[in-house]
Amino acid sequence: MTTQAPCAELLLDNQLCFALYSTSLMMTKVYKPLLQELGLTYPQYLTMMVLWEDDGITVGDVSSRLLTDPGSVTPLLKRLEAEGLLKRTRSSVDERVVELFLTDKGLTLRERAKAIPTCILSASEQSMAELSTLKNELIALRDNLQKAI
Structure with a gap:
């Protein structure tokens, strides 16, 4: 096995992407116990923040705000609905569109999250x-x- 001199451009500690990734991991770890008290995961918390900001928006609006696709946010929304935090309803204007409304429990959770x-x-x-x-x-x-x- 031949050892080569390290290539500075490829050193892990020189990478912005790793600094962002590892910081994100640490941030999530700090959030975890705080969110456990609310019964939320980090992605659920982000979703709830979107709804606390703008109740009555569509699944598409939430996925746009979270920079994700609607298909990946739908299972998360179903779990939040099962927890009684929001209600998903079909739009009366266009039944293909699902609108999201906070329940009283979802609104109360905002106070605890402050x-x-x-x-x-x-x-x-x-x-x-x-x-x-x-x-x-x-x-x-x-x-x-x-x-x-």
Whole structure:
């Protein structure tokens, strides 16, 4: 076996993608116990945040906001409905369209979830301004990558 000198371009710790991936893993681990108290998974939490922001939207709207396809969000929505957090109904205008409405239980859960951002801020050990700058830079990166696809 021949050993070659490491190629700096291929060192794991030099990769932006790994920094993003590993940070995402850690972020999800910090969220996990907080969300367990609410009975939600991280993808369910993201979905509920979309609905807390804009109740009565369609499955297509949710999938667009989460940058996913409707087929992958539908099973998640069915689980949230089974938990009594939302109601899925066919549109009276177009029966192909499924609209999503929060139940009283779903609305109540929002109140319990309000403490989560503060917990995440604390765990980050960064200021709100620092995290806001980072978020804006990540959104710009995401948007540029999306254009490249």
